Amino acid sequence: xxxxxxxxxxxxxxxxxITTLLIRHLTRGNKVVLAVDADPDxxxxxxxxxxxxxxxxxxxxxxxxERDNLPPDVNKQSILESKLYEILEEMPGxxxxxxxxxxxxxxxxxxxxxxRGIMNKLVGxxxxxxxxxxxxxxxxxxxxxxxxxDLIVVTDGSRRGLGTAERIRELxxxxxxxxxxxxxxxxKVTDTTRGTIxxxxxELGLELIGMVPMDEMIVxxxxxxxxxxxxxxxxxxxxxxxxxxxxxxx
Amino acid sequence: MADEFPFEISPMFEGxxxxxxxxxxxxxxxxxxxxxxxxxxxxxxxxxxxFTLIGPDxxxxxxxxxxxxxxxxxxxxxxxxxxxxxxxxRRNHEFQNYIQGLMHLNQRDDxxxxxxxxxxxxxxxxxxxxxxxxxxxxxNELPFIEKVETVYITDQAEIEKEIENARAVYKARDDRTKGxxxxxxxxxxxCTLCQSFAPTNVCVITPDRISLCGAINWFDGRAAAKVDPExxxxxxxxxxxxxxxSGEYSGVNEHAKRLSSGEYDRLKLHSFFEYPHTxxxxxxxxxxxxxxxxxxxxxxxxxxxxxxxxxxFSTMAGQTGGGKQVVGFLGIGVNYFRSPKFISADxxxxxxxxxxxxxxxxxxxxxPAELKDKIATDEDVKDVExxxxxxxxKDHPVVKRWVVEEEEAPAEEEEAAGxxxxxxxxxxxxYIPQQMPAGFMPAMPMMGGSGTGGVKIVLKNAKVTVDKxxxxxxx
Numbered sequence: 001x002x003x004x005x006x007x008x009x010x011x012x013x014x015x016x017x018i019t020t021l022l023i024r025h026l027t028r029g030n031k032v033v034l035a036v037d038a039d040p041d042x043x044x045x046x047x048x049x050x051x052x053x054x055x056x057x058x059x060x061x062x063x064x065x066e067r068d069n070l071p072p073d074v075n076k077q078s079i080l081e082s083k084l085y086e087i088l089e090e091m092p093g094x095x096x097x098x099x100x101x102x103x104x105x106x107x108x109x110x111x112x113x114x115x116r117g118i119m120n121k122l123v124g125x126x127x128x129x130x131x132x133x134x135x136x137x138x139x140x141x142x143x144x145x146x147x148x149x150d151l152i153v154v155t156d157g158s159r160r161g162l163g164t165a166e167r168i169r170e171l172x173x174x175x176x177x178x179x180x181x182x183x184x185x186x187x188k189v190t191d192t193t194r195g196t197i198x199x200x201x202x203e204l205g206l207e208l209i210g211m212v213p214m215d216e217m218i219v220x221x222x223x224x225x226x227x228x229x230x231x232x233x234x235x236x237x238x239x240x241x242x243x244x245x246x247x248x249x250x
Numbered sequence: 251m252a253d254e255f256p257f258e259i260s261p262m263f264e265g266x267x268x269x270x271x272x273x274x275x276x277x278x279x280x281x282x283x284x285x286x287x288x289x290x291x292x293x294x295x296x297x298x299x300x301f302t303l304i305g306p307d308x309x310x311x312x313x314x315x316x317x318x319x320x321x322x323x324x325x326x327x328x329x330x331x332x333x334x335x336x337x338x339x340r341r342n343h344e345f346q347n348y349i350q351g352l353m354h355l356n357q358r359d360d361x362x363x364x365x366x367x368x369x370x371x372x373x374x375x376x377x378x379x380x381x382x383x384x385x386x387x388x389x390n391e392l393p394f395i396e397k398v399e400t401v402y403i404t405d406q407a408e409i410e411k412e413i414e415n416a417r418a419v420y421k422a423r424d425d426r427t428k429g430x431x432x433x434x435x436x437x438x439x440x441c442t443l444c445q446s447f448a449p450t451n452v453c454v455i456t457p458d459r460i461s462l463c464g465a466i467n468w469f470d471g472r473a474a475a476k477v478d479p480e481x482x483x484x485x486x487x488x489x490x491x492x493x494x495x496s497g498e499y500s501g502v503n504e505h506a507k508r509l510s511s512g513e514y515d516r517l518k519l520h521s522f523f524e525y526p527h528t529x530x531x532x533x534x535x536x537x538x539x540x541x542x543x544x545x546x547x548x549x550x551x552x553x554x555x556x557x558x559x560x561x562x563f564s565t566m567a568g569q570t571g572g573g574k575q576v577v578g579f580l581g582i583g584v585n586y587f588r589s590p591k592f593i594s595a596d597x598x599x600x601x602x603x604x605x606x607x608x609x610x611x612x613x614x615x616x617x618p619a620e621l622k623d624k625i626a627t628d629e630d631v632k633d634v635e636x637x638x639x640x641x642x643x644k645d646h647p648v649v650k651r652w653v654v655e656e657e658e659a660p661a662e663e664e665e666a667a668g669x670x671x672x673x674x675x676x677x678x679x680x681y682i683p684q685q686m687p688a689g690f691m692p693a694m695p696m697m698g699g700s701g702t703g704g705v706k707i708v709l710k711n712a713k714v715t716v717d718k719x720x721x722x723x724x725x
Binding site for chain 2: 032068072074075078081082093095106109110111113121124
């Protein structure tokens, strides 16, 4: 069975860095990972250190634009599957898919329905599917992913940030997606904020699974636009993500 | 299943993805060329079980390399005919995916294969093993195949030579499928993808009628229904032909009743005015009746301007959608313009009076030659009066109807709700729809085209909310 993990949170919380470090952990443990960048605002490919040319959005657009030009009796599911495999960025230990641009006008029901079937099959090929997704969880509402084992909300330690986690928990209740567990990771934590974060999380009834410290190495790499996959083992953030992974049994 | 093969063969391996990390060799695909082709042949021309390879074999291919591949199967049998070629060819995809360690994607000259390192380790070293397995499956699963012979080509130059022949075969096949019509098949397909927001929508997909969203043709319906008969696309037995001109079938009517929860019990596939197809909301184009000229205009989703009736696509779509039969409006997919049965109950192209120029360009080849100049666009006319003049000037076929209707009036509607005085061509009718609530069904006002008679407006089951009515003297 493929373990399905979604990492979410508002822009600027560092959820993409956390996602990357989780992938770093998983691939080093010889797990085969499918990483999905489902947030148009983020840059998972950059933090992973790979380049993505085309996205699922492009493929859906292709299917939409070309539908009257394709031979009438060719199998469209098969074409979409092949196009999807074409845009899968194949890296050592993991594959990366980028959701990309939103749909244009017109009806995408059929393409999305085909996509659901293909994704379902594709996901079964991996040990872990990890999705970096925006706080609105739009792709879940479209049921491209039907089920999530662990939803991880990354937040800064502020009350407002933790409030977002609470709202996401409410949002999940409204989705048709099954979510087994919701965890919170506080990121960019300092010694002065640590105590308050623990208290606030407890107050809101959130399951705080880790507190990733402010890490100078990440700050430096972010500034220089360097990937985070090759962070050394002694990076404080890497160490905490290792801890979290153990707790999550990854 | 078969001990002679160094790999397992089972449908459970379908969907198995071979990643670059685990790949021994890649064949064809987006970075190379290749094709698959099945040809029906005479019994005497097929040597059963024979395999020929032109080019290097698997054992000669280094780990991590990429080669082109062509796979040609010649099949023969009492019942084998050309029409079966594409169906058999499709099974190559399925059967190759049954083989553990072999991934087959796409079709025709877009095929893409990968062989896994593990499969090679276990002894898959020759294409002959693959070909023999496929030939076995062909004969086991498709008993009409009595003899099958295989040629695989991995030589680039040889494939380049052969690929044009394959493309010519695909082209001939496409031309044949384009000649497939409603009367040639027993089964249509239904789709319920839109029912979440259009609960009474009844989408019927036939060889001559693409889905309203434009995404699903009859072949797509067939493919989906075969894989998952309980899924969103499913078969409809078309039943008895009740009326050929409008495309009314007993099976479709039954299906309409069931799908719309009893809301509609008749649905004519190629009719605009009488029991038209329901409109979901996803449709690419909406047709609107223009009573002043007794013709039909069409406006597509991409046209941002205003149609001669004073309305935009979004307004008409909002009113037409929701899965209702709305007399006077009809949602369709662009490809329906290319259908030989395009609104055949109501005169087909001869009834079309207006389209946005972009849309007209798109379907120009399907417009009968003598009508091409007679259908107005947004570049020719902006309002109904100009449209009327345009049609008259070009002698559009609807002009003849104007005279006929003058003689026929009053029209045959059963409940005349009121006679309104003739309001020239800018009658308020064209402004009403903007405020029209969902239950409003305008019956067609019959219009004396050139100044005599009056307007009859029939309101059935109407709930009308009007924010403001402005009545002005015409200047």
